[in-house]
Every structure is written in structure tokens, then in C-alpha cells.
Amino acid sequence: MSAGVEPTPANEHVVLGKLTSPYGVKGWLKVYSYTSPMEGILEYDEWVLRHQGRLVRYCLVQGRPQGKGLVARLEGVDGRDQAEALAGAEVLLPTAELPELDGDDEFYWYQLEGLRVVTRDGVTLGRVDYLFETGANDVMVVKGHDAIDDRERLLPFLPDEVVQKVDLEAGVMTVDWDPDF
DSSP states (O other), rough: TTTTTOOOOOEEEEEEEEEEEEETTTTTTEEEEEESOOOGGGSSEEEEEEETTTTEEEEEHHHHETEEEEEEEEETTSSSHHHHHHHHOEEEGGGSSOOOSSSSSSOHHHHHTTTEEETTOEEEEEEEEEEEEEEEEEEEEEEETTTTOOOEEEEOOOOOTEEEHHHTTTTEOEEEEEEEO
């Protein structure tokens, strides 16, 4: 599919990465990937770009590692000016196209974002704002609010140690964590 075709609504997508800047003069773009491994973003033949309030589909013509990052060429983007016009666009994937996870205890990060976080004793700590990698383990940023204590907590995403239970239907994650920490 080529540029200009409106896909499904944005809330049915997950962000895979971002186009950062042109690479060369033939329409290539530098890509910042949120996938693990980073080359995973190149496995999808069709990208939905969110740019300047619009969603547009592009076919991935070619992609490859370049230095410490990635570069990609999209169908219909043939020059530096066209690539420059797409700089800053987010690369999305319809959630329906994500690979199936192996078990009930595996989750995509987007599924955890927004969950209410409570301790085993029922104390609400806030909601998962986002997650990030540290090398040792993933970390959840849990933000409180006025009704709780307005703190930001960094909790390691360690299943069976810190994370006791994830109930996606109820929108709740139960953790073994001291609210004062």
C-alpha cells in the first residue's frame, strides 16, 4: 500500500519506533527502534506513520543496521526533501498484527501502561506511566496522583518477585512493594 491511505484509528496501534532524520540524499531515513532486538522493526513490511496529526501507510522497501542504529527506505520517498518531511514521524503497527505471546505471564509494554498498581495489602501506588530498559531488568515508572501521594516510583519489572499478578481485564497490577519506598 502506498502513502495517502488512511488506516485504522491511532488507539488500535502500538508505537514501534520513530523516524529521526534523513540519511543521505536518496530518501533513506534514520530509525530509532523501540523493539527488542532493535532490528525487529524491520520485520514488518508495512508501516503506519503518525505525523502532523495524520496516519499514513508506507511500504518498507529496504532497511538495515547502520552504525549503532538503523536506516530505512520507504516506498515513494525518493529524495532527501521527502525524507526530511517525514522526520519526527512515529512508526506504528496495528495491535492486531503483533505476534502472539507464548504464555499468560508475557505482556507487551503497551498492555501494562495505564494499569492501576496496588500492593499486596491493597494500597494504591498509582498507574504505570511507561517502562524502560536498564540492562539488568525492565523498570516501570508508576505515577501517583493527588488522591494518592503524587509520587513517581521506579519499580523493577520482576515477575514473581515484585510483580505478583497482572489482571489486564480489571486493569490492575498487584506488586510486592513498600509504599514508602
